[in-house]
Amino acid sequence: MDGPILVTGGTGTLGRAVVAQLLDEGVAVRVMSRRPRRADDDRACEWAVCDLADGVGLDAALAGVRAVVHCATNIRDDTATTRRLVEAARRTGGPHLVYISIVGIDEVPLPYYRSKLEAERIIQGSGLPWTILRTTQFHDLVATLTTVQRRLPLVLMPSGLRFQSVEVTEVAGRLVGLSQGAPAGRVPDMAGPEVRDARDLAGATLRAAGLRRPVVPVWLPGKILRRLRAGANLAPDRAVGTGTFEQYLAARAGAGRL
Template identity: 45%
Template sequence: MTAPFLVTGGTGTLGQHVVPLLRQAGHPVRVLSRRPRPTGDGRDGEDGGLTYVTGNLLENEGVEAAVAGATTVVHLAGGPKGDDEATRNLVRAATEEGVRHLVLISVIGANRVPIGYHRMKLGTEVAVAESGIPWTTLRAAQFHELLHTVLAKMTRLPVVPAPRGVRVEPVDSRDVGARLAELALGEPAGLVPDLAGPTVYGLDELIHSYLRSTGTRRPVLPLPLPGKAGRALRAGTNLAAEGADRGRHTWEDFLSGRVDA
């Protein structure tokens, strides 16, 4: 029997794109989920090629069982805190199991942006790179879904703050999922080129476009973003490095399908 691909975070925004692509390529997939899920829900035929296992990477629960028998691990699970420790737990189990390819999703600017989240993501990269397992790491820009959620919260305020000079290049999760599946099906490649969206926007542009798409009227107040983080973001440390790959789907494409969200 072919060894399964283990996908952590396989039920999330990114995993919902990656898992079907791996299945379409003919590989069995095991999804690690923090909540119990039924196996064989009808979406995967009757070949038993999609299974779910329950575990918690941060608490180091069920990790060995999830990794057992897998030769490729695609690590997509993440959260606002603890990703570095969760990744170290996964790496330990994967090393003991003899995993031959570890694929990681990270964030553009992990090594440059002086924000706690980016430092944490850099910690996940270091854990993978120092694991001794052949690895591939993809740094991606912020997903459209994330920016949509952030803007929805910001625009509930009576006056919407717009940090001056901050630029972003949001990427579609479908594009990231397709690239990750391609990398997982290939040979370990180390740190590959960044993946960002096709367009660089000022954050104020995105705020105005969101307001227009939802028919919301709010005054927008440009404000300076203070401190070391503000200086770094204005310098573009969150933007893709030279030679980056670019997704096909634009922010406008995304908004056109989400105006009622």
């Protein structure tokens, strides 16, 4: 099937990287965003204004596409937006739907994770051709846990928390490959190269940003933190990402973006 690949959330951290790599490969791309295209955006892609919260513009966004890389997310609930996308995709030609999900969503009872698990189930039962990739946290998110606290005299980090964060451009590369292949179902998880303590990662982020702050561990009760302390967000046997957190920090600091 010909036609462009629609990237929902094509303006976000992951979606931008997916769009860039598809364009590099000469693939026709349509970006979905709630906002009109910026005047200074001269990338060679189509643009579809659509809000998945109400579905306005959705059929036009999907018209003629051969695949959808679904990166748009609503941190309060990924389920309703994904259901709306799936229903419209079934009406408009049944493109291959590629969904990005998160390692450990079936073990950590965060409401957002539950909504992503339900979104996975909707896709799996949709009758559409589908592929789902779960990854660990992106380096960007892990760095943000520290940089959002930069105005405080200290940085608080839950004790016992570890991350195996992954370089977002590598995740994008995997999604780009999957979106151009045959539907593959749930593919093997993708995780970064190192399992690191959250305090250690916070210290590295502060050093890279040229900030001096103590990193203070905080013990947090509850099932969510217990599951995370047990490593539900990690996939040590799937450490296929190669870009390290330090490489990410060096690149960001070099670009003046930390």
